[in-house]
Amino acid sequence: MPRKSMREEFETDDGRVVRYVRHPHGGGFVSPKAKVAPDAWIAKSAYVEENAVVAPGARVGENSWIESGAIVEPEAIVGIAVHLGAGARIGARARVGRGARIGSEAILPAGVKLPADTIVAAGTKVSGRIAA
Secondary structure, eight states: OOOOOSEEEEEOTTSOEEEEEEOTTTOOEEOTTSEEOTTOEEOTTOEEOTTOEEOTTOEEOTTOEEOTTOEEOTTOEEOTTOEEOTTOEEOTTOEEOTTOEEOTTOEEOTTOEEOTTOEEOTTOBOOSOOOO
16 A cells, blocks of 8 residues: 655645645644644644744644744644634643634733634734633
């Protein structure tokens, strides 16, 4: 039986070729220039872009997109179909609900629980706990 490739290439609308490797824990698409912990879980249809960081024990759900320079701290959970903008930061043990949109450079503190479909504007620093 042929072995499935762990490398993937796509051509963007502007003609650039982007390359990804499949993460061994979940099978998601990870840029070779991203830093993803071996025990993090990246869902099969999720993307982690270059210069992003996904820390140990973190989870990224199906159809989620972690843009360049974003950070997902230890044991944080990024739900299904979440968009984490460039340079955004999700604190340790935080929970981001399905369909949430986190703007570029936004910061969510450790332990925060963000409800589904929440929109956090670019540059926002969320303080305290948000009820889920």
